[in-house]
Amino acid sequence: MQELNGKVAVITGGGSGIGRAMALAFAEEGMDIAIGDIESSSGETVAEEIRSMGRQSIAVTCDVTNLDSVRGLVEATKTGLGGIHVVCNNAGVVAGKPTPELSEADWSWVLDVDLNGVVNGVLAFLPELVAQNEGHFVNTASIAGLIPLAAPGVISYTTAKYGVVGITETLHEELRPLGIGASVLCPGVVNTRIGESARNRPKAAGGPPTEPIPAIELAPGTEMPRIVGANVQEPPAIAARVVEAVKANDLYIVTHPETREAVEDRFTAIMAAYDKLESSLNK
Template sequence: MSIDLHNAVAVVTGAGSGIGRAAAHAFARRGARVVVTDLDAQRAHAVVEELGALGGEAVAAACDVTVIDDLQAVRDLALHRFGRVDLVMNNVGILAVGPVEDIPLEAWQRVIDVNLLSVVRSNLVFLPVLLEQGAGHVVNTASTAGLLPYGYDRLPYTATKHAVVGLSEALALYLRPRGIGVSCLCPAGVATNIVEQITFYGEPAPPQGPAFPVVDAESVGELVADGVSENRFLILTAQEAAAELRELGADVDHYLSRLTKDMP
């Protein structure tokens, strides 16, 4: 069920910077042809130029993941240019940060639309292609904040990332028997420009939870490419998160009590 990235066609959203850009590079280094999409068309084109300079084959497209017509246009571009789609990486995410009581409803709606419903739109657009082929792979970018309960200072983000994890788990059960792999990337601290996608509300709430190491985006891109090649579901950037997840699963009440006691 694992796919060979050599000559595969990979579509990556949010690929103009950060993890998406790094994943596009990692896929290209393994011989994939990449459709680089981003809300910022200039960034997408810049990444395509980078890949071209390294001998990769890529095409850029502006894409707003809250608009299904944009995703359909990306699918059509991939099929027209390369004849197929083998890998789809849903990688766009934004944050609303602040005390829960200060984050307005419209901020919640925006985060849900971008972080969660973008994956739903992508599924509607790309899964029929993969299902018809009977082969392919989907990568959904979630977060350790979608595995663990510490992200109360960014609750809309935390809620949507938990939803992406659950969606991905169920999707894996549905798609694997049909020849399509599913991976869920759950990064911890990653050095990217994610701050550009944060809106702050009220007085900042002190974050609470385990201190995971911060890694560079390039390392995460390699982890994703390896995970796809090995058909792994859960891709972590900090293995320490696995121990936290085991502790949480063993006794949720005890885990929450421990975190509460450690709060300032």
Template sequence: MVLPDHLSGTTAVVTGAAGGIGAALAIELASRGMSVVAADIDADGARQVADDLQAAGRSAIGVHVDVSDSESVRTLARRTHAEFGSVELLCNNAGVLLFGDVAESSLADWRWLASVNVEGLLNCLHAFLPGMRARQGWRHVLNTASTHAFLPDPRGTALYSATKHAIVALSLGLRGELGGEGIGVTVLCPGQVGTRILDSQRNRPTAYGERAGEPFGTGAIPMAIAPSRVARDAVEGVLRDAPVVFSLPEHGHAEFRSQVESMWQLTGDALRDHIGG
């Protein structure tokens, strides 16, 4: 099937774009004719992504942003509009991960995760949506969550999974709110992707306390798919206005389906106990 491509000549903002899925999204979107703002707390990394795109003849800039800081995000929005005039696609992709049991994790652990994964998304929406809503034509929001939002037993990632549950809920709610204005919303749920997410705490501010344990090290995720595959799945989902897009290795499909069915079973059992049937 050939998908309609509304992207050429429009502008995308991608947070978390210095590497991993964000960098892959920037490359994929630029290859489809979009001007790209690669934004990241890693300013050098974001600029390198933009420099590589420019060297390939694409329109791109790299900008520092700390999505947990609302003023930093507003500065990003001002820079973007000054450079390109409008934003048609907002990719809220910045995210961090840590491990730990719920009862043993600190409130600082939670606050750091939530400040980036949830509040960072909200900061970006607040900064960019007014301009998007004031325009006509094709506009879309892509929010990166995770397959962890659908796991019945997160096993050491419950705090992280909770933030990803929140992103799914916010995205589906936002989709209902913006649909009547012609703005689409897609939530991307990747799993096992070859990124540096295990080393998220390299950017953890000291204000959020000591680093949590890193039981799986800080290297690349094993048996993972390439970020470029996730980016293609995401963009194709955006173009068909999909509410939810999953992207994970084929070897994990059966296990993930089983996990989702276990979640459904919890709900089914509760409904049966409450209303019978």
């Protein structure tokens, strides 16, 4: 979508971090913005920032794990801003415990927000974009959607984020003839409140913890601390890449150059499996 000026972007998890930065960057491009966030006050603060930039903005309390709630975001955006063009399925959380200690509730919470949240965004928004033969999805995955990260709690996150990459790759191909684009955002570490995700842990998953949550530590002895911990970026740098990618309909949005080698290593290992197959078939 080359021309963003005068159009409308919707951003889930837009009340903080990467979502907030995308909201501000799209507003800079002349877009009006709907923020959907489970934290009403954060969403309203960002909407106010955007209104002070001279653009229209609404904040809608939205839980991406609930399809009716996401459909409410669709309706509120149409009524409040008169249309929908760019949909950022961005809300995400991480649970920080070693894999053997992760409970069913830990798994469900992360898969519900990080994967089903994107599915709900596609279910709710796609009919609107198809009806107008115009629009673009930006789905926030992570570098953890391209390579597995060895860190406590990250297994459920990685599982969800690989799914987000898969959904977006499929949308990108299938929706192209309908005039709809799709990009998947795969950042390394960004300075946001993701480490405090448990502030939004639902009652069904035990609610927010009463004890402070230890910071997620990447497993020592693996390459991951070097690759992922090397360069913590600020959200506006990530948002700038997103704006470029929407204009160009780029499928993959990568942001951290130092993650390249690890992605190459994964594909080299997969290719090695094909080499092995070939040599065993030729025996």
